[in-house]
Amino acid sequence: MNLKQILSCCLLAMLAAAPVDAGFILHPLGTLGGSYSHAYGINDSGQVVGYSSTTGDIASHAFLYDGASMLDLNDLINSSLGITLNSARGITSSGQIIAQGTGGAYLLTPEAASVPEPTSLAIFGVLGLLAYGNRRRRAAAQSQRCEV
Known part of the structure; x- marks a missing residue:
């Protein structure tokens, strides 16, 4: 066993012996293909960051865990x-x-998500079509008055 495996076993033993509040649930994070991972931070959305061993325990890489x-x-x-x-x-x-x-x-820093087209453009488009239709209706009504 190497030092990381020994420390991981000690941590697991401490967790197993520690009392766990009934309001908490332990979630296994998994790994990036290796035998160990360690979490350092979590945000309000439940995203977790840390490091994990890669396949064959060749290296440790930074990870983001999103709950799935x-x-x-x-x-x-x-x-x-x-x-x-x-x-x-x-x-x-x-x-x-x-x-x-x-x-x-x-x-x-995450890239900003693409911004959807503002609904105001759609609203102005609909208003423009209504104004055009209203103008045609008035023109048609006026031409009928002229024919009488």
């Missing part, structure tokens, strides 16, 4: 940068993640 699956944060960055994120230490309510990796610490 674990995502390797290295899959979200441009590989041509030559950076490997080894551990994520915290996550904000807006989804910003502080991570450690090759060459130092990094702040990962």
